[in-house]
Amino acid sequence: MHYCRMIRKQVLAAALLATLSACTGKSNVNITSGAAVQTATRSEPIFYNGQHYTVNYSYNDALKMFDMKVAGTSIAMNAKDKNTATAIAVSALRYFACPDRLSSRLIGEPQFSSAVWSLQARCG
Numbered sequence: 658m659h660y661c662r663m664i665r666k667q668v669l670a671a672a673l674l675a676t677l678s679a680c681t682g683k684s685n686v687n688i689t690s691g692a693a694v695q696t697a698t699r700s701e702p703i704f705y706n707g708q709h710y711t712v713n714y715s716y717n718d719a720l721k722m723f724d725m726k727v728a729g730t731s732i733a734m735n736a737k738d739k740n741t742a743t744a745i746a747v748s749a750l751r752y753f754a755c756p757d758r759l760s761s762r763l764i765g766e767p768q769f770s771s772a773v774w775s776l777q778a779r780c781g
Contacts, residue, residue, distance in 0.1 A: 692759075693756060694759075695755075696718075696754070698716070699754075700712070701749060702730070705745050706741070708729060710734075711728050712727050712749040714746075714750065714754075717777075720777070721779065723750060725746045726775055726776075727742040728773045729772065733772045734772050734773065738769075739774070742769075746774070746778055747762065759780050759781060760780070762781065763778050764777045764778055
């Protein structure tokens, strides 16, 4: 009985060692995802909290960030809609421009003028 347990442990140890050595052998492989920030200018319709909006953005290469504009299409935005505009902009940028597993973040304070919110954001 004791002999069988010893053999079983040796077999399990050998299997574990083989698995670990297989994993360490793969660490020499260089994998690149090729994911990059999508800097093309875009205009996208957004449906958020039951309302329709438009997000427009373009990449500002000098500042390495996106200049964004958020406007309501089913309702006019007002000065109290800062949180809504921010949520829409950050979410849209993360979805359309940032590589997988990379979030987006607001840079500076949003500015409101003539029913349009202007924001700056970047991936990262």
